[in-house]
Amino acid sequence: MPFGLVVRFTTRDASAAAGFDRLVAETLEEIRSREPGTLVYVSHVPEGEPNVRVFYELYEDREAFDRHEEQLHVKRFLAEREQFLTDTEVTFLNEVAGKRPVSARER
Known part of the structure; x- marks a missing residue:
């Protein structure tokens, strides 16, 4: 059964947001190349909240x-x-229904 989560990060300020984004970019390089079981790993900036990811x-x-x-x-x-x-909020998600990427096991 697919497993997901949503994480809301609040950064200290614009400079911290930029540093956080660099760290995320570095981490994503490794996730892409080393984690076939990670189907989606995406960072978003909410509209009107430039210091939130x-x-x-x-x-x-x-x-x-x-x-x-x-x-x-x-x-x-x-x-x-x-x-x-300054803050981190994690919500774990159990899939009920939807459209999602096909996993390696389902191919």
Whole structure:
């Protein structure tokens, strides 16, 4: 069963938002090349909230998420992000219905 989450990050200011975005870009390079079970990993800026980032993450299943969390690049991201942030809110999601990317297992 696919597993997802939404994370809302609030950065200290514009400079912190820029630093956070650089860290995200570096982390995404590793996610793209090393995590086949990570189906979607996208950072958004909500309209009118330039210092907020909202992540949407979708994994093949809970085990793929757990593997994601164990990666060195993710551990680095989790440690280094704190210097940029004032708040983090996480919502875990269990899929009910919808259209989503096809996982490697479903091909």
